[in-house]
Amino acid sequence: MVLKLAWRNIWRNKRRTGITLAMTIFAVVLSTLMMSIKEGVYENMISSTAGDFSGYAQVHSNGYWEDKSLDLAFELTDSLEQKITNTNNVEGFMPRVDGFALAAVDNVSKGSMVIGIDVEKEKTFHGLDKRVSEGTYLTANDDAIMIGDGLASHLKLTINDTLVLLGAGYHGMSAVGKYPIKAIVKFGSPELSKQLVFMPMKAAGMFFATDQLITTIVLKTKNSNNGINAANSLTQKLNEKYEVMNWKQMNPELVTMIEADKSEGYVFMFILYMVIGFGIFGTMLMMLAERKREFGVLVAVGMKRIKLSIMVWVEILTVSILGAILGLLAAFPVCYYFFTNPIQYGEEITEMAEEYGMEAVLRASLAPHLFLEQALIIAIIASVIAIYPFIKLQRINAVKEMRS
Amino acid sequence: MSVIETSHLTKIYDEGPVAVRAVDDVSIQITEGEFTAVVGPSGSGKTTLLNIIGGLDRPSSGSVKVADVELGDMNEDQLIKFRLENIGFVFQSYNLIPVLTAKENTEFIMLLQGVSEKERDTRVLQLLDEVGIGEQANKRPSEMSGGQQQRVAVARALASRPKFVLADEPTANLDSKSAENLLDLMLQLNKEENVTFIFSTHDQRVIDRARRVITLEDGKILSDESR
Numbered sequence: 001m002v003l004k005l006a007w008r009n010i011w012r013n014k015r016r017t018g019i020t021l022a023m024t025i026f027a028v029v030l031s032t033l034m035m036s037i038k039e040g041v042y043e044n045m046i047s048s049t050a051g052d053f054s055g056y057a058q059v060h061s062n063g064y065w066e067d068k069s070l071d072l073a074f075e076l077t078d079s080l081e082q083k084i085t086n087t088n089n090v091e092g093f094m095p096r097v098d099g100f101a102l103a104a105v106d107n108v109s110k111g112s113m114v115i116g117i118d119v120e121k122e123k124t125f126h127g128l129d130k131r132v133s134e135g136t137y138l139t140a141n142d143d144a145i146m147i148g149d150g151l152a153s154h155l156k157l158t159i160n161d162t163l164v165l166l167g168a169g170y171h172g173m174s175a176v177g178k179y180p181i182k183a184i185v186k187f188g189s190p191e192l193s194k195q196l197v198f199m200p201m202k203a204a205g206m207f208f209a210t211d212q213l214i215t216t217i218v219l220k221t222k223n224s225n226n227g228i229n230a231a232n233s234l235t236q237k238l239n240e241k242y243e244v245m246n247w248k249q250m251n252p253e254l255v256t257m258i259e260a261d262k263s264e265g266y267v268f269m270f271i272l273y274m275v276i277g278f279g280i281f282g283t284m285l286m287m288l289a290e291r292k293r294e295f296g297v298l299v300a301v302g303m304k305r306i307k308l309s310i311m312v313w314v315e316i317l318t319v320s321i322l323g324a325i326l327g328l329l330a331a332f333p334v335c336y337y338f339f340t341n342p343i344q345y346g347e348e349i350t351e352m353a354e355e356y357g358m359e360a361v362l363r364a365s366l367a368p369h370l371f372l373e374q375a376l377i378i379a380i381i382a383s384v385i386a387i388y389p390f391i392k393l394q395r396i397n398a399v400k401e402m403r404s
Numbered sequence: 405m406s407v408i409e410t411s412h413l414t415k416i417y418d419e420g421p422v423a424v425r426a427v428d429d430v431s432i433q434i435t436e437g438e439f440t441a442v443v444g445p446s447g448s449g450k451t452t453l454l455n456i457i458g459g460l461d462r463p464s465s466g467s468v469k470v471a472d473v474e475l476g477d478m479n480e481d482q483l484i485k486f487r488l489e490n491i492g493f494v495f496q497s498y499n500l501i502p503v504l505t506a507k508e509n510t511e512f513i514m515l516l517q518g519v520s521e522k523e524r525d526t527r528v529l530q531l532l533d534e535v536g537i538g539e540q541a542n543k544r545p546s547e548m549s550g551g552q553q554q555r556v557a558v559a560r561a562l563a564s565r566p567k568f569v570l571a572d573e574p575t576a577n578l579d580s581k582s583a584e585n586l587l588d589l590m591l592q593l594n595k596e597e598n599v600t601f602i603f604s605t606h607d608q609r610v611i612d613r614a615r616r617v618i619t620l621e622d623g624k625i626l627s628d629e630s631r
């Protein structure tokens with residue numbers, strides 16, 4: 001009966017309920033959309049800085065990330081391979097040999113990152129072959145290289161030209177070689193594009209004298225969260241000879257940046273919800289004042305105060321939760337639209353974004369936690385607001401209310 | 405045998421600049437089946453007296469005994485329960501719950517008491533017919549006239565078969581025809597259901613129908629006549 005009364009009371013003053021609903025919907029839509037776009041930007045940043053090329057998690061010899069020394073190269077044993085492939089969330093892995101060399105042609109030279117790759121795995125796990133803009137993708141037995149388009153234009157090279165690489169190899173051996181350029185690959189990030197030199201694993205083993213050894217195993221995971229989970233569970237399995245790092249550990253600046261931006265968003269959201277919360281509180285006070293007599297009569301004829309309190313509490317909570325649901329229903333299609341039709345940045349920002357290695361689009365995120373958070377916040381605010389009438393009605397004096 | 409007994413009942417309001425003796429040393433006895441009017445000019449203490457008898461308000465001194473129970477010994481929750489089980493209230497206005505129909509309003513108190521649905525239905529239909537609202541059973545208060553609303557209020561007050569009904573100026577917002585009709589109805593129910601009625605009023609035509617008239621002035625009993 002209390003529920004029936006509450007439900008009817010909600011629809012009794014349609015305008016007041018409408019205003020409360022509208023305020024809630026407005027707040028939910030606005031903050032969901034904001035958080036969704038922010039989250040989308042983060043996802044974009046994370047996938048372009050970390051995900052695409054370096055993966056969300058990597059395995060190295062312990063201490064490698066500090067030193068980046070080829071001397072810490074290790075063997076990819078069967079048991080290691082098995083431990084990796086048997087880890088939850090790991091969809092595959094890419095072994096690499098990462099080293100540095102001077103790329104020289106005629107009198108021009110440029111420092112570069114030489115990466116020995118398993119050509120097949122790089123193709124299946126992140127579509128490296130699709131980045132080829134000129135020439136053809138490497139095969140495992142090639143004694144040739146692919147270079148980033150930035151490096152190519154810097155050194156004024158094109159396919160079939162020859163590039164000399166000079167560097168230090170395993171245990172101080174000198175690494176020298178002359179390689180034909182088989183393909184030019186495009187990278188959004190100019191930073192990467194100006195430095196990358198890819199070499200099949202076999203050729204890299206010869207060049208760096210690392211033979212079968214590798215320096216890095218990139219784990220392929222579906223998304224950033226899975227990367228963190230995979231790194232965690234793999235750490236448990238591997239001994240202290242190895243270090244397993246997730247993308248957060250490998251990109252601390254990115255994490256700090258996202259955290260800072262997120263707290264800005266929370267501050268905005270807090271202010272928005274404070275304003276809305278006081279609005280709802282105001283309409284609730286009006287409602288209490290209007291219904292004073294009615295409450296007085298109810299208590300006078302024998303309704304327990306606790307029932308009265310529960311009735312009003314249910315009224316407030318129902319309207320707010322209804323508002324939250326409607327708000328989410330309204331927000332979802334908008335977010336979905338910006339998810340499937342990302343906003344293209346203007347030219348200026350495009351350049352800036354590319355400098356950070358990001359895709360130049362603003363795409364909303366559809367991560368479920370974004371929507372759940374909003375619903376939860378509304379429920380909490382409504383419960384807090386509903387405390388007031390709850391307590392107030394516990395102390396109601398029927399005679400006084402009916403005299404007024 | 406008296407169902408209600410007050411002795412030296414006094415209520416003093418001293419919140420304002422001067423203390424008001426709203427009820428001043430009132431001792432009355434009311435026996436079962438009475439049809440009693442409490443009359444007096446505005447501010448004479450009618451409402452205050454009824455509220456104290458009904459357990460809505462507490463006296464400053466003196467005592468009220470209802471059906472041999474001392475109201476002063478009860479706490480707030482016990483008083484609510486006492487009201488629910490023993491008293492039917494009719495107020496001057498805003499009696500009904502706006503979101504409930506006439507039928508739902510009438511059965512409201514029985515619902516609070518936990519009376520079974522079957523029992524509620526028979527009782528409510530019978531009462532609504534008696535008060536002449538059978539046709540309007542599914543209307544909400546806003547769709548009924550003032551007189552009709554008060555009839556529903558009387559039906560609600562009686563629905564749970566209380567020991568007595570307290571009505572504070574039940575006719576104040578009604579035109580004289582409706583007021584007389586309501587009074588006739590109350591008289592009829594007083595006989596048929598043998599319920600004790602105490603009501604306050606300053607409407608002479610209403611006073612004429614009462615069988616006992618207690619007149620108050622400045623909180624004191626000026627006269628107490630049975631006829």
Ligand SMILES: Nc1ncnc2c1ncn2[C@@H]1O[C@H](COP(=O)(O)OP(=O)(O)OP(=O)(O)O)[C@@H](O)[C@H]1O
Pocket residue numbers: 403417419420424425426444445446447448449450451452453
């Ligand atoms: N809560 C209160 N605080 C202060 N004074 C009060 C309060 N309730 C009643 N009074 C005073 O007590 C006196 C009696 O009031 P009461 O309402 O009982 O009179 P009444 O006979 O019902 O009047 P009316 O015919 O106008 O309804 C009045 O002087 C009134 O101002």
Ligand SMILES: [Mg+2]
Pocket residue numbers: 450451452572573
């Ligand atoms: Mg009065």
